[in-house]
Amino acid sequence: MASDVETATECVVEALRPAVDADWAVPAGTIEWSCRKTAEHIGQANLHWASQLAVGAQTQYVRWSAQAQSLAPPAGVLDFVEAAGRIMALVVRATPPETRAFHPWGIGDPEGFAGMACVELLVHGDDLAQGLNCALQPPADLCDRVLSRLFPHEPRKLTDPWPELRRQTGRAPNAPTSWKWRPTPLNEPWNPTPTPTPMPFEPLSTAE
Numbered sequence: 001m002a003s004d005v006e007t008a009t010e011c012v013v014e015a016l017r018p019a020v021d022a023d024w025a026v027p028a029g030t031i032e033w034s035c036r037k038t039a040e041h042i043g044q045a046n047l048h049w050a051s052q053l054a055v056g057a058q059t060q061y062v063r064w065s066a067q068a069q070s071l072a073p074p075a076g077v078l079d080f081v082e083a084a085g086r087i088m089a090l091v092v093r094a095t096p097p098e099t100r101a102f103h104p105w106g107i108g109d110p111e112g113f114a115g116m117a118c119v120e121l122l123v124h125g126d127d128l129a130q131g132l133n134c135a136l137q138p139p140a141d142l143c144d145r146v147l148s149r150l151f152p153h154e155p156r157k158l159t160d161p162w163p164e165l166r167r168q169t170g171r172a173p174n175a176p177t178s179w180k181w182r183p184t185p186l187n188e189p190w191n192p193t194p195t196p197t198p199m200p201f202e203p204l205s206t207a208e
Helices: 002-019 035-055 074-094 110-131 140-150 161-168
Strands: none
Touching (some): 035 074, 035 110, 074 110, 110 140, 140 161
């Protein structure tokens, strides 16, 4: 699915490039974040997940963070999104399929992480497109593959995969009240509600 991450990245960048002179401080669609913060989140998620796969992290996220420079214009923030998506695709392509890595919603394989990357890119890319008055229309077959890989536990209610992906992630009428994707391979056990609930980070503190 590395090629799917590349396709999703290209779709988002092409859709948003005409809006690089717009005000990215406006809300991204119906979510609370600004367009700039949402774009940074896309880049951060992809870079974190690339790191998870690169080291095969088993119990938590690799402890680092990334963001666009504070004075970077929207074009620079969009470059950050594109670079992170392409790095994620490269790591997925180079990672052995038997690799497993931590995500709070389940231990994932490269295909699962690729699917998550596509969701972040497409769904938050659509949030951005709405906020910036752009249009994002990803390929139906890409959306269908993402749904089949990450949401096999959720019944589909719409025949068009793109509106259904948006619905499954809470961005359309008749959306589920809560949702989780499945990073874990479909042929392996998956516990969607582990106890205790794992956190991406356990905050570090200075010893007293």
